[in-house]
Structure formats: C-alpha cells, structure tokens
Amino acid sequence: MSPHSQARPANSGWAIFIMVGAAALVAVTSLIAKALGVGGGASGLHPLQVSMGRFWFALAALGLFVALRPSLRPAFDVSRWRLHLARSICGWIGVTAMFAAVAQMPMAEATAISFLNPVVTVVLAALMLSERLGVRKLAAMGLALAGAALILRPGSAAFQIAGVYALIAALILGLETIFIKRLTNAEPPLRILLFNNAIGAVLSGVAAFFVWTAPTAEQWLLLICLGGVMICAQGLFLQAMKRGEASYVIPAFYSVLVFAALYDWGLYGVIPDAFAFAGSALIMTGVILLSRVKA
Template sequence: MHAFNRLSTEWQATLLMLAAMLLFTVMGVFIRLSSQTIPVMEVVFFRNFLGALCLLPLILRSGIKTIKMVRPRLFIYRGIVNFIGMAAGFTAVTLIPLAEVTALNFTCPLFITLGAAMFLGEIIRIRRIIAIIIGFFGALLILQPGISEVSLGAMLALVGSLCIAGASLLVKKMTETESVNAIVLWMVVIQAPISFVPAYFVWQWPDMEGWVLLICLTLAATIAHICFTRACGLVEITSLQHLEFVKLPFAAVVAWFIFSEVPDIWTWIGGAVIFLSTAYITHREARADKSMRPNHGIRESKL
C-alpha cells in the first residue's frame, strides 16, 4: 500500500482502473459458474442481497443522513430498470461467450447519449451522431444479422446494455438532489426484493460450492465498483476511457482459460469499432462539459 501511495496520481488511477476491469471480468465468470448450481434469477437476487449486506456497514458509518432519499420515485424507477438490465445481462453471460457479451456491453454509452438527447433535452451534434451510427455498425459486425442467426444471448446482452443506460440516465438525474451513498446503497436494497419475486418460483438453496461462488461474485462486483469509483475520483474519466477496452482481452483470456471459449474475429473487430465510437463520444461530452462550467455559470452533473 505504501508503494502504491508513492505512485503518481495518474499511475494510481490507471492501476485502479485495470483492477476494476479485471474484477468486472471475474464477476462475469462467477455469474456463469454460479448459474450452473442455481437458477440465474437466484444469482441476480443474491448479487443484490449480499451486496446490500456488504455495503450497509460501510455506508452506515457515514451516518443515516447520508442515505436519505429526497425523491423516492427515482430510486424505485432506477431499481426496476436496473434489475431488468441485470437480469438480461446475467442471463446473456450464461448463453453466449463472455467476450461477446463484453463487446456488446460497449454499446451502453451509445444508448446513454441517445437517451440524454431524447429524454433529458441534451444536444448532440453531427460528429457524435456519426459516432453513434458507427458504434451500432460495430454491434452489427458482431451480430451479423442475415448472415448468421442472432442468438437470444446476444439480444439479451443488448437489452441489458440498453437498460443499464436507462438506469445511468436516472442516476444522472438523481445526482442533482441525492447523495452518492444513497444512490449506491438503495440500488441493491430496492433490487433485492424485486429480484426475489422471480427467484422464488425457481428457488433452489445453494450448496456449499454455490455459496462460495456467490460470495466471490459479490466481492468481485463490490471491489470492482470501489476501484472504478476511486479511479474516476483521481483523474478525469476521459483519461481512463481507453482502459475500458482491456475488458475484451481480459474476457477472452479468462474465458479461454476457464471455459475453453475462443472469440471469433468479428467479436474483436466489432468490439473495437464500438469502443472507439464510445471513446470519441465520451471525449466530446467531456469537452462540452468543460466549456459549460464554470465560465458560463452552468454545472452539469456527471455520472
């Protein structure tokens, strides 16, 4: 830890971001392994339930006031949308190669940009529109509709990405009035009972191996989010954007080692096209945000 603290801020942020990307990949592995012992809807439930148990003592140390909800409806809407995205994404991980899910998840910033224009009234100019079109072309390279059958897993991965984008837009709105602690904690607290409903109808108690996998899944997800948040707090998020792409080789290597999966060339090409378009969009949005504050007296909330 002392050696880490002696590093420059940029290097600290880079290492934290790489750790987050690796742990997000590991999370996908534990999702698939857990779903081999219990139904995937139970995996979603335990991800939220155990996540709440992990976060509760950490956040309560900051005080009850830090988790007060100012606009409860937004928390409920976010919980429902995020649950649908999580259920779709978790199911996709069990149906198609991990690298393909990872590549399709790169579409999330594209959906966020479109949603911000449609529902939040944000203006997107021609260069970002072109970047969005190119990004969705990258998704078509992976899916190859008309050439090969589009799998249910691929469609669920896109549905999950779309829903997570919707949840992110709600978070963007929530940051105007809500604390970070409240947003983080109430997500899993609200999603736990929602996810219990479908899990109840397929319920199977996990065996010892299942409990170990679920705990590892929760720890990987929680630590990944902490690393990601800390990295974004150290430097501008645009300076870390290029590191998001390492999720694809991470997923390819881990999935090959554990599941003997080898992604095809179109997953790599399509993933790269989607990533480059989203990196450009993030760069343009960051420049626009800087131009709006503080000289113009406007401050826009960032995710």
C-alpha cells in the same frame, strides 16, 4: 508539457490504474455469473437467482462496511425515492439480462455488445436532458452499432439469441445511466449504493422466488463472492471517477473486454472468431470516440 497534460489532475495515472482494477473485477462478476449459469436446468441457476445473489450479498457487504465505518454512514433521505427506484429497476433488469447472456455465449462478445449502453445514454440524454447530438456523435454511434451487427449477425446461421440478452442489457443500462447522472448531482455515492442494492435485493428476491432451486454449497459460495466482488468493483469505479476526469478515465474501463476474453479463454478455452474481434474493435472505437467528442 502540453496543454492537455496540464489539464489533467496530478493523480490521473492512479485514477486509470484504479479504473483498470474496477474493469478486472467487473469481468470477474461476469465469470462468476457464467459459472453459476452454465449448464441450465438442474446444473445451473436461473439468471434471476444469480442476480438475487449479486444484490443480496452486495448489500450484506455494504452493510458490513457501513457498520465498521459509522463515520461514513450517510443520512437517511428518501426525497428522491422515485429516481432511486427507477435506477434500481433498470440496474436489476440490465444485470439479469447480462448474466443470462454470459451464461450462453462467449463473455467477450456479450461484454462488447453491452458496451453499447453509452450509445443509448447519448440518445436518451438528447431526448430527456436536451443535450446536443451532433454529427461526430452520430458517426461514433454508427461505428459502435456496426460492430454490434458484426457480432450478432442477425439473419445468419451464426445469430445467437443470447446476444439479444446482451443488447437488452445495453439498452436498459443506458437508461440507468441517465438516472445515475441525476442522482450523482444531488446524492452522496454511498447513499446511492445503499439504496440501489437494498431496492435491488427486494426486487430480485421476489423474482427469484418463482424460479427458485436450491443452490449447492459451491453455488452459495459463488453467489457470496459475486456480491462481494461487485461491491469492490463499484467502489473502485467511484474512486477512479473521484480522482480523474471522466473523459480521461472512462476509456480505461473498457479494458473489461480484454479481461473477459482472457478469463473465458483461460477457463473455458473460448477464442473469439474474426467477426467477434472486428465487431468488438468497432464498438470500442465508437464508444471511446463518443466519450471524447462534445457534439
């Protein structure tokens, strides 16, 4: 047995399996958001309404879970409310930008661009948490950024403004990760989820008021599904992180790109072009290397 295999927890295989499940569900949330937003105008919901559904019904699902399992209910503590608020604002903006992106461009391409958030996290960690930023990390970041350039192709006729939304999602979600790191060092996961979805529900509800159009019965059903699936995805992600080392299980999360491409192809007949394939490969390579190197 190799030293590497000895270092891995005995249940790492299950952790990867659970993480792949989380990735599949995250891709489902993008698929639902695409279905809700496709068409625009009267036939599609505004991204602010879609993100409202994500937070409202995720909070409802989480509240039901806590009601059924009172022994797991965390103590109410607002001592770190500034961190919870900052994390939730970033999460709301990032999710809304991502939902806007998938409604207007292929899911696989939007997902690949959003994977740049680890690059943002590394840069911010160097600036805010004094973490070391070495040559190998810079090289991995360069690969990922080159991949994003291939997909976005700024200055060409193939440039998509929706790609900018995905890029904004990556930037903001990268910042959110910094706040999550600070919270997870001192807060139980369930309390983090409750605060995040409660604050997100308030923010998204206020924002959606200004663009509100009455959803159809089918759209209400999809909004409910969006919130429920998101909570399940978050739960699986946390369980995977609990059962395996982060550096070992996080790369499995990037299988969300595969699921996004499969869902988009199966339901919308979208096949990524050569630039999208190449760009996605570079981004995947860059972020996986970034998760492996220490400096």
